[in-house]
Amino acid sequence: MGVPFLDLKTQYLAIKEEILAAVSGVLESTQYVLGSEVAAFEEEFAGYCGTRYGVAVNTGTSALHLALLAAGVGKGDEVITVPFTFVATAAAIVYAGATPVFVDVDPVTYTMDPDRIEAAITSKTRAILPVHLYGQAADMNAIREIADRHGLLVIEDACQAHGAEYRGRRAGSMGALGCFSFYPGKNLGAYGEGGIVTTDNPEFARTVRMLRDWGAEKKYHHTLKGFNYRMEGIQGAILRVKLRYLEAWTEARRANACAYMDSLENSGLTLPVEAPGNRHVYHVYAVLTQQRQELMDALNARGIQTGIHYPIPVHLLPAYSDLGYKSGDFPISERVACEELSLPMFPEMTKDQIAQVSAAIFEFSHAYQS
Numbered sequence: 001m002g003v004p005f006l007d008l009k010t011q012y013l014a015i016k017e018e019i020l021a022a023v024s025g026v027l028e029s030t031q032y033v034l035g036s037e038v039a040a041f042e043e044e045f046a047g048y049c050g051t052r053y054g055v056a057v058n059t060g061t062s063a064l065h066l067a068l069l070a071a072g073v074g075k076g077d078e079v080i081t082v083p084f085t086f087v088a089t090a091a092a093i094v095y096a097g098a099t100p101v102f103v104d105v106d107p108v109t110y111t112m113d114p115d116r117i118e119a120a121i122t123s124k125t126r127a128i129l130p131v132h133l134y135g136q137a138a139d140m141n142a143i144r145e146i147a148d149r150h151g152l153l154v155i156e157d158a159c160q161a162h163g164a165e166y167r168g169r170r171a172g173s174m175g176a177l178g179c180f181s182f183y184p185g186k187n188l189g190a191y192g193e194g195g196i197v198t199t200d201n202p203e204f205a206r207t208v209r210m211l212r213d214w215g216a217e218k219k220y221h222h223t224l225k226g227f228n229y230r231m232e233g234i235q236g237a238i239l240r241v242k243l244r245y246l247e248a249w250t251e252a253r254r255a256n257a258c259a260y261m262d263s264l265e266n267s268g269l270t271l272p273v274e275a276p277g278n279r280h281v282y283h284v285y286a287v288l289t290q291q292r293q294e295l296m297d298a299l300n301a302r303g304i305q306t307g308i309h310y311p312i313p314v315h316l317l318p319a320y321s322d323l324g325y326k327s328g329d330f331p332i333s334e335r336v337a338c339e340e341l342s343l344p345m346f347p348e349m350t351k352d353q354i355a356q357v358s359a360a361i362f363e364f365s366h367a368y369q370s
Ligand SMILES: Cc1ncc(COP(=O)(O)O)c(C=O)c1O
Pocket: 059, 060, 061, 062, 085, 086, 088, 089, 131, 157, 159, 160, 180, 181, 182, 183, 193, 194, 195
């Protein structure tokens, strides 16, 4: 018994034959880095997102780094983003030579609060980098309207939001550039590391394509100072197989979220809210509770694994203390960081597993109240 936080093995077993054939094809072809499988995946994933181009790279962090560089972000520039995210969002801005400027998140969706953006814009601001946290798109119309008014580019951190939609548009297709991660636990995960940049802009696509492969379009003719950020052939082939299942897996996640919603309605937990017009893809099923540690311990004692995404907002991480922020600067991010608990969520979850999690939560809350 017990419920894992996620179960990559069950998913692998369901598609094992196709995966082995795809991997074997790459081994036979010897196209181990980039190659035809990666090129085909780029086209298929761009099509899935509704963009003209997709440029595959080795991680989501690299996708963010190169998207920022292609957008012209560099030394002395500021990029507005959120402190309540995985550290990679801010790290990529620093890699590009720029400074992250944080704005707090919305208390209901935990994504960038558009009402706080304008106060953070300075003459150095170059871009806005919202994060589609947990699989739910940020309020992109409001963000893009502000960006347009101030002549800024919007780059989407869609690393957790494969297939998420905002008013009918897919994540990765609403900013000038979109960035995805294919880390194994993501909704679309490689069997290793991976990432991609999506865009409609041919110049951005061309620049990212060059930068990921040492800044050269022609071997040894290095036009730009580039990087070795290429996707491996095996990952491209695996991702092509898995992309065919992504919609079914997403619908399974959404059904699991509905089941959680029904069973946890009176649990006292704050449940995730799907904003009107959004398609939340539940990369993370995040609840809030003031008894987080106690609930985590109680679930753990029943073999139910949980996670915290994320316990410390980036502005309070020692690594980013040089940005000069302090406790109290972003109260919503700080509160959510203290109260957030991620329940098990994966497409292959059974009704029984969801029932086990909710029964354990109710058992805990009755015991806690008495
Ligand atoms: C919001 C966010 N941004 C960026 C990244 C970085 O992606 P990767 O781990 O593939 O470098 C992640 C992945 O963990 C993420 O969740």
